[in-house]
Amino acid sequence: MDFQLSDDQLALKAGVRELLTARFGREGLRAAVDDGPALDRALWRELGEAGFFALRLPEAAGGVGLGLPEAVLAFEEAGRVLLPGPLVATHLAAGTVDGAATGETVVAAVDGQLVEWLTEADVVRGDAAGAEPLRSVDPLTPLHRVPASEGADPADVLQTSLLTSLLTAAEQLGTAARVGELAVQHARTREQFGQPIGAFQAVKHLCARMLVRVEVARAAVYAAAVTADPLDVAAARLLADEAAVRGARDCLQVHGGMGFTWEADIHLYLKRAWVRTQRAGGGTQSEDALAGDLLAGTVR
Secondary structure, three states: OOOOOOHHHHHHHHHHHHHHHHHOOHHHHHHHHHHOOOOOHHHHHHHHHOOOOOOOOOHHHOOOOOOHHHHHHHHHHHHHHOOOOOHHHHHHHOOOOOOOOOOOOOEEEEEOOEEEOOOOOOEEEOOOOOOEEEOOOOOOOOEEEOOOOOOOOHHHHHHHHHHHHHHHHHHHHHHHHHHHHHHHHHHHHOEEOOEEHHHOHHHHHHHHHHHHHHHHHHHHHHHHHHHOOHHHHHHHHHHHHHHHHHHHHHHHHHHHHHHHOOOOOHHHHHHHHHHHOOHHHHHHHHHHHHHHHHHHHHHO
């Protein structure tokens, strides 16, 4: 069995990275932070034209005709650059909401009692009545809280939650990989006592742990994208959340005092990773799913 990415998948990953780096590199990220959380509609339409939102739609329906593994690769790249906006909600709405696939329509979704990007959305999936602004730790993810609702179909909620959790894990994976790269770059160039700080054992250990968490999470996320099994997704989500949050913390540690400043980008990665941990029930739902399966296995 071949567990390596195919040439087509590698080309897709490289193409998405090239597009996002060109349109939302570091300068774009910092400009977005300075300007406030306003959605770049032109970029959204470019994503639509590139097939980002329609990756899993059949070609007969105007989509790209690819599968969940390819969508995971695309969302991993979005996580690398901290691309803002309701990416997951719009992607999942392609094929059911007019204009979502092409990026002409921005779709937000009620996730439990939270909604991301509510005021920028053209369409909101779920009951957002009574939504109130909620202060977000992430300057590029506006949040609203909505009253609890019991009107949704449990089957639809379960499927949406599964896909949301997997695509969120992919974004977390991209973030974890990027903060690891930032840590290594800094460790190679920052000098103390006449040598790069990467020569010190404590820094080496931080970077090594970051790499291990990223690679373990990558294996889990890619496997879950192939199986789409709820338990595989739950495990991947927990590992990716840990890799992103702990990786950003370790990256901040490698940067030392300058890592705590507003001018450094590390806090943006950490804050986005924190916000993502709350999607689709967060770690609690994943832990409950895995614990339930373990208990069921014990009984058997």
